[in-house]
Amino acid sequence: MTRSPATPLPPPKARRRLRESAALTQPQLATRVGVTPATVRAWESGRTTPRGRKREAYAKLLKTLAEEEAARLAKQEQEREREREREQEALPDPVLEPKPEPRSEPVALTPAQAFDALYAFSAPALVRQTFLLTGRREQARESVERAFQTAWERWPEVARDRDPVGWVRATAYEYALSPWQRFRPRHRHPEPPPADPGDRTLLNTLLRLPPRHRRTLVLYDGVGLDLPETAAETEASTPATANRLLHAREAVAGRLPALADPRVLHRRLAELASNERLRPAEPPSVRGGGERRARFRTRAAIAFTVALIGTTVLTARTAPTHYEPPVSPGQAVRGVPQKVAPGSLSDEELELRQKLRDQMQDGPERLSPRLE
Template sequence: MSPTSPSVSLPSPKERRRLREALSLSEEQVAEAMGVTRATVRSWETGRSAPRGRKREAYAKLLGVYEEPAAPRTEKPARPAPAATRPRQAAKGTARPPKAPSVASVASSAPGVSGASSGVSERPAVKAAAAPAAPARGDDDPTTGAGEATAPAEGVEGAEGAEGVEGAEGVEPAEVEESPADAARPGLTPEEAFDALYAYAAPGLVHQTYLLTGRRRLSRESVEHAFHHAWQHWPEVAVDRDPVGWVRAAAYEYALSPWHRFRRRHRHPDSPPTEANRRALLDALLELPPPYRRTVLLYDGLGLDLPETAAETEASTPAAGNRLLHARAAIARRVPELADPEALHRRLSALVAEAPTATLAPARSVRSGSERRTRLFTRSVIGVTAGLIGITAFTAATAPTRYIPVNVPGQVVDGVPVRGGPQKLRPEDKELRDRLRSAPHPGPERLVPRPE
């Protein structure tokens, strides 16, 4: 294998971020070691791009996931196995990595999925640490490490929270395998895959954005905008490891945009629910700043771990941990019975898992609306460009090719009118002219040169 071979395997973007934080490296340090900018490292960790060539191999070595290529060797043809030989089964209890949700798996499970399952997962219970947890510090404290900020006594998981994780009620995680129905399912067209993703994720996302904003109309608008954006970038969404997370991030970003406060219909939240517990929790959520509100909903409501929550909110893991602590403290002050993190997790999970009641537009109309907006935007850009070209051409054709100086208008000096001007003489001007002609001004005679 050549040193610039692109076959060097890299982990997923979220795993790259987790490995960097496990090595206690900042984005600036990785960028300096790789010879790139910090924005490039961030794009590698968010999945927008990936290193190539020698940088790909160096990046894999830096993260500690580089595997030396094995030298090619000639193998002898294997002898056929006897009929009585059976393949040995995997050891019982062997945990396999969970299969990432893809568009095909979403499409296969879309018809029988309720709105509560759109991106909601059970958060694994974390074993209690033997050592006492350090108190959380602020984001700006330079002495705060990832372990101090992300391992509080309230049960916040750290960047290495994957170790010691058990399933709910102490049950071992089940092996996730591809079902025969999924393997035999024929390839879907982009329209069918988009419709399946919309039917699977849209109802739950509307309910989640309502919990973020308290506005039902804005939540429906945000989800439709996110799916419009997803259809415009469907080649990217179709190959994403978590298409529901891709759409969820777009919907949350649109719903929490500060520009909605200038819109009259989205200026004030809707009337709160009549149930006292729901109203108190929703009011406590809406009083939080948008980043804190989003962090606590992703972690305690949807069950994402702390690195995934930090990656989706575009924050560092210590900052996400501190946001979570402050959000929990604010909710506990407003609703004292939710001071226990597990109680807050159960209440938020139950609130997120409720069956949504919003009426959504059909998937076909969402796709057609996205295409119509794209055509309208393209035509507008073409029209504006053509107009600018026409104005530029007209200006170039009618503009003078040489400079014509402007004659300064004359001024009246001591009552003497301007001569040679286009204006007509007034009666007093004519009187002055006649007087000057009849009685010249007395004075010394003029010197007339005489030729000699």
């Protein structure tokens, strides 16, 4: 018995767009399908995929919403067409009025222009968010710049990603929270804290949280991601992410009771990040810095490869090709003592040397010494 193929579904972002275009909330759509709102959030974020009868009901509902959206768009297009016709009728004689120039077609952006647009759109907010994680202004700027440089090196992959801002944000957070940052000379000199006492207390409270809890709190209550998206970006399960969020909120509320309300906490995090005047570098300088780093790594890799090849060739040329036995240690021959170290000669050695000098320098006696 063959199993019928599963009903095709639109991508997660399209599912959410169809629901929002129909002015439906997640609880309302969950009621129509017969699931919980959390399940709908998981479907729209792409973390889970519906199966069985729920998939059939969900696909049928999305198809209906898509048809209704197409009908609305067609109706709007017809109304716009009629409006243009009425405007054309209201225009004066074209002989008396100059003819408008035709509209130019939109020009496709080059990779550099697309990168600059993404940087200009998201870099300022990412620098402020990273400042909440580190409490250091220069480190926040450097982390975002390094993340965008990595994105420029992998631009085809990042440009095709469904969430380029999330890709860069995750890279910047990983660089900012890396353990080796504490060994840099910059950490020996603390930066001036925020001027406002409330901001200073809130920032110190955030920095006392474990890095994972701090990142979860910033993503959920600061950036505004939902729980599945926060779990996906922090590479943790949804229950573990919820547990980290609860512990982080309890720690903040324990020191600042006024921030026990998540809405107040979200507003205070936004104010803390906005009060710091953090301006990222210009896009061309970021791209140029990434290209210089890439060239340096390439040249270093080539130099290391050449050195390794040269060392291998030199070793192959100078290595012995046959076995050479080691030289045996010296031994006393026919009463001649072994000379261990340089120094003055003993009486016996002086006598022996004089005897050798008195004998003949050539002849058979030198080859076959006689015993005395």
